[in-house]
Every structure is written in structure tokens, then in C-alpha cells.
Amino acid sequence: MAEYDAPVSPSVRPSLTDGLMTQILEIIRQGHLRHGDGLPTVRELAKRFSVTAPTVREALRGLQATGTVELRHGSxxxxxxxxxxMVLANPHTTGITTEATLQLVEARLMIEPTIAMQAALHRTPENLDRLQAALATALQPRDDGQPEARLNFHRELAASSxxxxxxxxxxxxLAVRRREQREVRRVYDHRADYDQHVAIFEAVAGQDAERAGELTRAHLMEIRNAVASRLS
Structure with a gap:
């Protein structure tokens, strides 16, 4: 039998789009560009790398999925x-299940009480302002199609650490498990959620690390129990 080299799987072989994404990242790195800085246009990138405009757009959409670039229509x-x-969410997620939602809450339960304690110790006036802004919109009708329109209390708590x-x-x-988060909001009482966030905020504002941790643990335990009851 003649020997031959096994073909490389298409899923393993680097694609033209993957290579282009890497080259665009190099532009950002070598130019020391920061959030909000402009990048070359699609036409300029296509000419620079000798590829078609649709290939550039595909690469940019891939980078947009992880928040690396922003495509602003008309701009x-x-x-x-x-x-x-250093940590990126995977934009391609599987279907939602109650089990997955429970695991999400349990994962948060393992780490967020400690985060709350650190937030109480290290929060700045700006952090407190953003936590208050998150509380201010918490009871308003939510448009999940526009997640950027409101601040998430738990994200801001982590930022305060x-x-x-x-x-x-x-x-x-929270980003990669957005659908599970919607399930949590559906099964857990909104008013209780808000009141518990207020108590956590007050502990953080008062720099009471132990109480902030205890309140966060109790808050997530109640959410866990609410989700778990759906499995019974």
C-alpha cells in the first residue's frame, strides 16, 4: 500500500480569514492602539493585504464577535x-438548559462573594457611581436586544474589585451565558433581586467587606435555590 499524507482537516487548517484576523490584530498591537482608535477602512485593508472586501468584512465580523473591533455603520x-x-467570551454557545443555568449560578457562587469583599476594600467613587447607576435602571423594563443600554450590577461589582x-x-x-441569565431573571423575583443588590451596595459603600461577601453569598444561594426548584 502506498504511503500518503493524511489531508489536514479544514477545521484545523488556518483559513485566509483567520490569517487576516491575526494581521489586523498586529495593526492594533504594533500601533499601540486603544479602545476607540480608528482602524483602516475595509477598502484600505483589502488593498493592504491583497484580499477581497468580503474577506475583510468576514474577518472583521469575527473580531467584532469578541469585542476586539467595532463596526460603526457610516463611520x-x-x-x-x-x-x-486577557479573557474572552466564546460568541458561539449551545442551547439553554435548566442544568446549564444552575451550573452558571453555582460557578458565580464560588467566586462572587470574594469579589464583593474585594470591592468593599478597593472601590472608588467612580465605581460607586456606576453601581448606583446599575441600581437606578434595575426595575425598568428590560430590552435584551440592547444590553449596552444598562449597566449590570454584578459586572460593576467585579469592576470595583x-x-x-x-x-x-x-x-x-455573563456574556457567553446571556441566555441563562435571562432564564435567571425569569425565575427569580425582580424586587427581591433589587433589594438584595441595594444591601450589597450599601455594604460595599461602607467598606464592610465581610458583610458584602455574606450578602452576595446569600443572594446567589437564593437564586440557586429558585433555579434548582425547577429541576425538582
Whole structure:
């Protein structure tokens, strides 16, 4: 039998789009560009890398999915907030299940009480302002099609910890499991959720780390029990 080289799976072989995404990332890195800085246009990128405009758009959409770039209609291409992140959410998720929702809450229960304690110790006036802004809109009707229109209390709590990686872990966890988060909101009483957030905020504002941790643990335990009851 003649020997031959096994073909490389298309899923393994780097694609033209993957290579282009890497080259665009190099533009950001070498140019020391930051969030909001402009990037070359689609036409300019196509000419620079000798590819077609649709190929450039496909690469940009891939980078947009992780927040690395922002495509602003009628304006251009800009560096996104995710360009410097060390932890990124996977934009391709599987279907929602009650079991997955329960695991999400349990994962948060493992880490968020400690985050709340750190937030109480390290929060800044700006952090408190953003936590208050998250509380201010919490009881308003929610449009899940416009998640950027409101602040998430737990994201802002993580930001208040002063640890960028921890913030990115929570941000990515909530982003990649957005559908499970909607399920949590559906099964858990909105008013109770708000009141518990207010109590956590007051502990953080008062720099009472132990109480902030205890309240966060109790809050997530109640959510866990509400989700778990649906499995019974």
C-alpha cells in the first residue's frame, strides 16, 4: 500500500480569514492602539493585504464577535473594548438548559462573594457611581436586544474589585451565558433581586467587606435555590 499524507482537516487548517484576523490584530498591537482608535477602512485593508472586501468584512465580523473591533455603520472600523482583554467570551454557545443555568449560578457562587469583599476594600467613587447607576435602571423594563443600554450590577461589582482579570472573567461568563441569565431573571423575583443588590451596595459603600461577601453569598444561594426548584 502506498504511503500518503493524511489531508489536514479544514477545521484545523488556518483559513485566509483567520490569517487576516491575526494581521489586523498586529495593526492594533504594533500601533499601540486603544479602545476607540480608528482602524483602516475595509477598502484600505483589502488593498493592504491583497484580499477581497468580503474577506475583510468576514474577518472583521469575527473580531467584532469578541469585542476586539467595532463596526460603526457610516463611520468606519474602530478598536473595541475587547482588544486588550486577557479573557474572552466564546460568541458561539449551545442551547439553554435548566442544568446549564444552575451550573452558571453555582460557578458565580464560588467566586462572587470574594469579589464583593474585594470591592468593599478597593472601590472608588467612580465605581460607586456606576453601581448606583446599575441600581437606578434595575426595575425598568428590560430590552435584551440592547444590553449596552444598562449597566449590570454584578459586572460593576467585579469592576470595583480593582482586578482587571477578575472583571473579565465575570464579564465573559455573563456574556457567553446571556441566555441563562435571562432564564435567571425569569425565575427569580425582580424586587427581591433589587433589594438584595441595594444591601450589597450599601455594604460595599461602607467598606464592610465581610458583610458584602455574606450578602452576595446569600443572594446567589437564593437564586440557586429558585433555579434548582425547577429541576425538582
Amino acid at each position: 468606519g472600523v474602530y478598536v473595541g473594548a475587547g482588544a486588550s482583554r 480593582g482586578n482587571t482579570v477578575i472583571y473579565e472573567v465575570i464579564d465573559s461568563l
